[in-house]
Amino acid sequence: MRLVASLAALLVALCLATAAHAHAVLIAAEPADGSVLAEAPKMLVLRFNEAVAPTAVSLLDAAGRPRDVAIRAVDQSVLVSLPSDLPKGTQAISYRVVSQDGHPVAGSLLFSIGTVTGATAAPDGGVLHALIWLARLALYFGLLAGVGGVFFAAWISHGPAGERLIMWALKIGLVGAIASLGLQGVDLLNLPLTGILTRAAWATAINTSLFPALLLAIAAMLIAAIAWRSPSIGASWRRTAIAMICVGLSFAISGHAATASPQWLTRTALFIHGVGLAYWMGALAPLAVLAWQRKDSLLRVLRYFSTLAVPIVALIAVSGLVLAVVQLESFRALVDTGYGNILLLKLVLVSLLLVFAALNRLVFTPAIAREFHRTRPLQRSIALEFVLMIAILSLVALWRFTPPPRALAMSSDVPLAVHIHTDAAMFQVLITPGKVGQNDFVLQLMNGDASPFAAKEAALTLSLPERGIEPMERSATLGPDGYWHVNKAPLPFPGRWHMQIGALVSDFKKVTLEDDVDIR
């Protein structure tokens, strides 16, 4: 029981960790994707909507040769030092980073020096993605059908049924969990499939938030396997309860939804959703077996299960709805985004599933109560329910590849970023909201090699030459974050504003960098 209490405490702690994180989205790159530059840039800057950990950045130059690049993460940016001898033509950069929710975010961008040439595209991850999807599906199957099945045997049917299927589900789930981890590493490092045999892939995956979730999943399945052979009913109750809590926790700590805020809500909803589904899906195989064998206990078990199922299905529906609302943000997103499309399809299948569930409860179960031998329709309906559930899980596993609209929406809401780079220094300017009106500026000052730049004073000068707005200077104040801030600087008109940032190094030395920024 103490274990249950400590797991419950862990869940509470997870829910209280309120730092709001989202799936990282690339919001700007400099040079921008598709740009043609006169001269080779020294550095490529990728800006994300949140701090990220870069795992791999590869460069394929215009000659098709892979080149070594040095990467450095500074807050939300990843700075990629480019080789100085890039040939003329189109260069391809592929990047992989881990966002705070543990999801890898990958992408490529092309920029050209001088002219555009037929650059080679980044390697395609079709097979890898299919495997990741399959592993994820296997994991869900193990957690829901496997752990749920053991729980059903212990608590509802008070006797084992459908042992073979449940044990297979647990085995498949364990393989899926371990494969998910290795494949995550392969995906993060952008390795070929054989990379799953390398230590680096596993070491990388262990550092993502997926790892604790998978550990919990593995623990859940192992505990369930042990619980199957419990010496007493009490022991099997305890063990299966712990296994179910592990299932819920595993869902609650990883994935898109777990990182959406408010986290106490999304994590609780995920926990309930996961445990509820395990209860439901776990019951299907044993029920089908009981019906097929026409066990005497069938009617009692069916009644017991379906009495509990009503509130549990309601809980699953409510928690699912909460998650959908948080993630989707608008009805349009159902149609407009990949995430929304998957959700829409899932909802269709779920409605169908509910129809079958209702049929089982309202038609087939009473039919059996009247004439005990009429179990065939129920068997068929349960089998269909099971297939539908697997279809739904296959859809859900696809979410691994689509950022939710919530994260996409955040990326349109992020500050405008301008990166100015000269030999002397590298300044990054974040402008919030980056629109006409009052704006807050954050000046991130760095030396040319991205080391911190020590300034005594810093000032920002803004002008809009095209409208005759002469330079207006605002002095910046050093914030506790180590960056220089200018708050509420006016940008009264749209247009191409000229920005000049002066940083005083010593009494007699100032570094001044300037650039233009489009304000709308």
Place this chain on the structure above:
Amino acid sequence: MRTYALFAVAAAALAASPAIAHITLEAKQAAVGSYYKAVFAVPHGCAGSPTVKVRVQIPEGVIGVKPMPKAGWTLDMVTGKYASEYDYHGAKISEGVTEVAWSGGKLSDQNYDEFVMQTFLTDTLKPNTVLYFPVVQECEQGVSRWIDIPSAGQDGGHGHGSRTPAPGVRLLPKS
């Protein structure tokens, strides 16, 4: 809208006469390998506040610095090592004045004054470039830093892009 247009005209008119507003050097050109009397013209205070201190940084390659004392002002000199060794009347010189400061006086915003020093421009300096003397003007209220040096490629000119350029002198070939 109209007020902004007016503001723009006024600003443009102000911008058209930058030389008056800046701290500048009186003699605009000098040959390398010769003495140069650097006269810093201070035409006003910092945004109306009277000037109380003028600090001049001596650029590398300028040696033999002898500032002219000024009545009512305290003269201070900072000496230090040069980046390289220079030939000065047959002697090797590797250290000397690197900064000169006049302080303790009070120059009203309405008045004009000059701060003078004698210097020797070594022939290590490159002819046909502009040599800049960064100046920090400290006032009763505020500081003006005349320290902006155009990056290589941009010609000095006056006030190109900067509102607080460092005073400069165009170097001529050794005569």
